[in-house]
Amino acid sequence: MSGRVRSLADLGESALIARIARRAGRQVGRDWALGIGDDAAILSTRAGQELVFSADAQVENVHFRFGRETPRTIGRRALAVNLSDLAAMGASPVGALMSLSAPPTASVATFDAIIAGFVDEAARFDCPLVGGNLSSAGEWSLDITVIGRCRRGRALRRKGLRPGDSLYVTGVLGQATLVRLKADRTGRRLTRVPTPRIEAGQALSRLAGTRACIDLSDGLATDLGHLLSSDGFGAEIDATVLPRPRGFLRDCALLGLDPIAVQSGGGEDYELLFAFRSERNRSAAEMLTRRLGVSVHRVGRVTSEPGIRGLPPVREGHHF
Amino acid sequence: MSGRVRSLADLGESALIARIARRAGRQVGRDWALGIGDDAAILSTRAGQELVFSADAQVENVHFRFGRETPRTIGRRALAVNLSDLAAMGASPVGALMSLSAPPTASVATFDAIIAGFVDEAARFDCPLVGGNLSSAGEWSLDITVIGRCRRGRALRRKGLRPGDSLYVTGVLGQATLVRLKADRTGRRLTRVPTPRIEAGQALSRLAGTRACIDLSDGLATDLGHLLSSDGFGAEIDATVLPRPRGFLRDCALLGLDPIAVQSGGGEDYELLFAFRSERNRSAAEMLTRRLGVSVHRVGRVTSEPGIRGLPPVREGHHF
Numbered sequence: 001m002s003g004r005v006r007s008l009a010d011l012g013e014s015a016l017i018a019r020i021a022r023r024a025g026r027q028v029g030r031d032w033a034l035g036i037g038d039d040a041a042i043l044s045t046r047a048g049q050e051l052v053f054s055a056d057a058q059v060e061n062v063h064f065r066f067g068r069e070t071p072r073t074i075g076r077r078a079l080a081v082n083l084s085d086l087a088a089m090g091a092s093p094v095g096a097l098m099s100l101s102a103p104p105t106a107s108v109a110t111f112d113a114i115i116a117g118f119v120d121e122a123a124r125f126d127c128p129l130v131g132g133n134l135s136s137a138g139e140w141s142l143d144i145t146v147i148g149r150c151r152r153g154r155a156l157r158r159k160g161l162r163p164g165d166s167l168y169v170t171g172v173l174g175q176a177t178l179v180r181l182k183a184d185r186t187g188r189r190l191t192r193v194p195t196p197r198i199e200a201g202q203a204l205s206r207l208a209g210t211r212a213c214i215d216l217s218d219g220l221a222t223d224l225g226h227l228l229s230s231d232g233f234g235a236e237i238d239a240t241v242l243p244r245p246r247g248f249l250r251d252c253a254l255l256g257l258d259p260i261a262v263q264s265g266g267g268e269d270y271e272l273l274f275a276f277r278s279e280r281n282r283s284a285a286e287m288l289t290r291r292l293g294v295s296v297h298r299v300g301r302v303t304s305e306p307g308i309r310g311l312p313p314v315r316e317g318h319h320f
Numbered sequence: 321m322s323g324r325v326r327s328l329a330d331l332g333e334s335a336l337i338a339r340i341a342r343r344a345g346r347q348v349g350r351d352w353a354l355g356i357g358d359d360a361a362i363l364s365t366r367a368g369q370e371l372v373f374s375a376d377a378q379v380e381n382v383h384f385r386f387g388r389e390t391p392r393t394i395g396r397r398a399l400a401v402n403l404s405d406l407a408a409m410g411a412s413p414v415g416a417l418m419s420l421s422a423p424p425t426a427s428v429a430t431f432d433a434i435i436a437g438f439v440d441e442a443a444r445f446d447c448p449l450v451g452g453n454l455s456s457a458g459e460w461s462l463d464i465t466v467i468g469r470c471r472r473g474r475a476l477r478r479k480g481l482r483p484g485d486s487l488y489v490t491g492v493l494g495q496a497t498l499v500r501l502k503a504d505r506t507g508r509r510l511t512r513v514p515t516p517r518i519e520a521g522q523a524l525s526r527l528a529g530t531r532a533c534i535d536l537s538d539g540l541a542t543d544l545g546h547l548l549s550s551d552g553f554g555a556e557i558d559a560t561v562l563p564r565p566r567g568f569l570r571d572c573a574l575l576g577l578d579p580i581a582v583q584s585g586g587g588e589d590y591e592l593l594f595a596f597r598s599e600r601n602r603s604a605a606e607m608l609t610r611r612l613g614v615s616v617h618r619v620g621r622v623t624s625e626p627g628i629r630g631l632p633p634v635r636e637g638h639h640f
Contacts, residue, residue, distance in 0.1 A: 033370060037550075038478050039408040039534060040374035040468065045365035050353060053450065054360035055417040055465060059457045088359040097375040099419070099463040130373065137379045138459050143419040145375060145465040148360065158358050214359060230357075 008111060009104035013134055016111065020098075023119045024129035031094060032130055041130035043094065043147070050150050051094070054085035057143035066140075068183065069190045071110045075117025076193045078142040081217065083125055083196035084270040088215035090156040090205025091148030093127035093198065098144055101137035114142070125198060154205045156213035159230035161275035163304040165211050166284065167235060170200050170271045170294045173220055174259070175245040177266030181255055194270035200292035201272060207291065209277035219267040220299075221314040227273060228308070237300035237310035239264065264311045275302055328431060329424035333454055336431065343439045344449035351414060352450055361450035363414065363467070370470050371414065374405035377463035386460075388503065389510045391430045395437025396513045398462040401537065403445055403516035404590040408535035410476040410525025411468030413447035413518065418464055421457035434462070445518060474525045476533035479550035481595035483624040485531050486604065487555060490517050490592045490614045493540055494579070495565040497586030501575055514590035520612040521592060527611065529597035539587040540619075541634040547593060548628070557620035557630035559584065584631045595622055 008016060021036040028035035034042040045051070058064055058078045069077070079096060086093055098118065102111065122129055127146065176194065183190045197215070204210045214227045220242070228235055242263045245251075252259040276284065278301070288296040300310060328336060341356045348355035354362040365371070378384055378398045389397070399416060406413055418438065422431065442449055447466065496514065503510045517535070524530045534547045540562070548555055562583045565571075572579040596604065598621070608616040620630060 034475070034477065039405040040372040040411070040475075042409075042470075042475050043371045043373065044472070045367070045369055045371055047365075047367040049365055051363045051365055051371070052360040053363065053415075053417055053465075053467070055419050055452050055463075057419045057421060057453055057455045057463065059421055059455050061458070062456055085359040089362075091360070095373075097373055097465055099375050099377045099465075101377060101379055101461060101463075132375050133377055135377045135379050135461075136382055137461065138381070139457065141421060141455075141457065141461065143375075143377065143463040145373075145417055147373070150362075152364070155354070155360075155362050157354065 006108045007105050008102055008108060011108055016134055019112065020115055020129070023115055024122070028128045028130060032128065035128065035130045041095070048152050050152050050155055052086065052089045052091045052148045052150060052155055053145065054082060055143065055145040056082045056085065057141055060140040071113035072117035073191050073193060074142070075114035076121040078144050079118050079121040079127065080193050080196050081270060082144045082146040083127065083198060084194065084215040084217065086146055086148035087197040087201035088156065088213050088272060089148060089150065090154060090201045090213070091150045092202060093125050094147040094149050095128050095130040096122060096144055096146045098129060098132035098142060100132065101135045101141045103138060104136045106140070125196065150205065156201065156205050156210060158212055158214050158227050160212040161227070161231055161233060161302050162211060163233055163302050164278055165275040165302040166278045166298050167273065167275055167300045167302065168285065168288060168296050168298050169216070169243065169273050170197050170292060170296055171269070172243045172245045173269055173271065174248055174263040174266055176268035177262050178245065178248065178251055194268065196270060197272045197294060200294050203292045204272070204274060211275040211277060213272055213274040216269045216271045216273055217267055219265050219314065220273065221264045221308065221311045223273055224308060227275070232306060234303040234306040235300055235308050236303055237308065239310050241297065242299055243295065243297040261312055265314050326428045327425050328422055328428060331428055336454055339432065340435055340449070343435055344442070348448045348450060352448065355448065355450045361415070368472050370472050370475055372406065372409045372411045372468045372470060372475055373465065374402060375463065375465040376402045376405065377461055380460040391433035392437035393511050393513060394462070395434035396441040398464050399438050399441040399447065400513050400516050401590060402464045402466040403447065403518060404514065404535040404537065406466055406468035407517040407521035408476065408533050408592060409468060409470065410474060410521045410533065411470045412522060413445050414467040414469050415448050415450040416442060416464055416466045418449060418452035418462060420452065421455045421461045423458060424456045426460070445516065470525065476521065476525050476530060478532055478534050478547050480532040481547070481551055481553060481622050482531060483553055483622050484598055485595040485622040486598045486618050487557070487620045487622065488594055488596055488605065488608060488616050488618050489563065490520050490612060490616055491589070492563045492565045493589055493591065494568060494583040494586055496588035497582050498565065498568065498571055514588065516590060517592045517614060520614050523612045524594060531595040531597065533592055533594040536589045536591045536593055537587055539585050539634065540593065541584045541628065541631045543593060544628060547595070552626060554623040554626040555620055555628050556623055557628065559630050561617065562619055563615065563617040581632055585634050
């Protein structure tokens, strides 16, 4: 014994599941008739609602590295990026399932820290962990399925925009890329986790002028392409008005980066990009900022002509 | 070009998702307001129902090997083992999400065959693929979340058995282990996929005498232990009456295997094990066989004394 690191194989599957259930079990609220520990979790449904489902995986050395992020950050982030998909639908979180794969030689301390991060994030957004599974594997991966709820017919989709609509983003763009590059330079470990815009998405789903919405996981240019492709329209963006993090131009200069390329091509900001009916008055951004509870900036407009004008072209995604 | 194998990286994420959507898109029925292609899928819920959720991953070199199974079998199996969890709840399938991770160098032909297997199985069980995600990774893994539906309060749980209840299994035990061992000997590739007992589970959920149910993924001894641990009871099993596949004793003799050890310890049969109120007459198994649409055998009974008698002891699971 004497200080030897305990591995996942030392503990075994049942004991590991029990560790998760102990941490997560208290969160399961009245929606759930049954949480972790059976063949499946049971959710009571309500009339007049729709449920929404999304799944997203975080894979070691693709989405995270143990040298770069803390285990706690990896756990928090795995849920946060999934909650961002619920935000983009205007849905409120109902629960999550986690499939966790890890090498049998991995340490229990790492496992515990990842679970703790996940469960803390789950508590923050009222999204209890209700099920999932564990498997041994050659590398770590956390695959999360989230369940959300909307009033019937109110979910925000990618489809629905019209030429002339204004395009808005929440928050600032380029932050995630900059923080990651700075961490790479300094060797400090990343602890930043994106904030899923759950409340902003819900507010958008209640506003009559909202046409379509997507979250910015792959970067503005790529995700705007996804939003537009649903209807076959195009967009004109004014790259000079993209909202910037504090000190952004100075930091880009120090790191030798093109600010617009970072804001347009850098992913993982997990802000919302949405199309809104154009208003006659110029104060729509102010109204939206007030209603969504987060800063909102107009960045361009939808055009009937396909293609994106005003942003540098992008290459296809990072992961294949 | 000239015969060069196309890789997943050659095609890219968007094209791969489009390939999946083309195959799976037609299956999405009236329950789903939205399937693949947005930030999340949208399900219309009905009053008086419960939804159940389960997730299970199949990882390369842990749950399957490309040398041993065909890609099509891997795809079918990834869904089948998840449907088995719905069967154990007495639920009917509503839909599935798939997180697929694969090396960027993997061939598109392998990818297509896995998806084809999955989608065929989905069609067979009316369980449309409605969402998921793709990621590059060092190894293949298919993590599936299934969604099922039950009448409110009717889901079968692991908890609920009482001393004196009879224990039954559907089908035969030991088949999966035997087929795998035979394939290993002969070098033939495995194409067998377990049949999830969806209809049997639904029938059980309608019978007043059903107390508790689990599916046999890890083997009779282990899963019986899970069933019993929910209530703290024990069981007495008659290992001589465990239902055997045709030619089982002869095959075990040829392979030098202990038949009871194979039936008790070998996993992946995906039959149902359930506790049923004891009947005075001896024809309960006949009644259950008729109602469940699959052969049912009584294998023992629940005891107030904890522990399992009549089966060889088991070691903790295969995967950690």
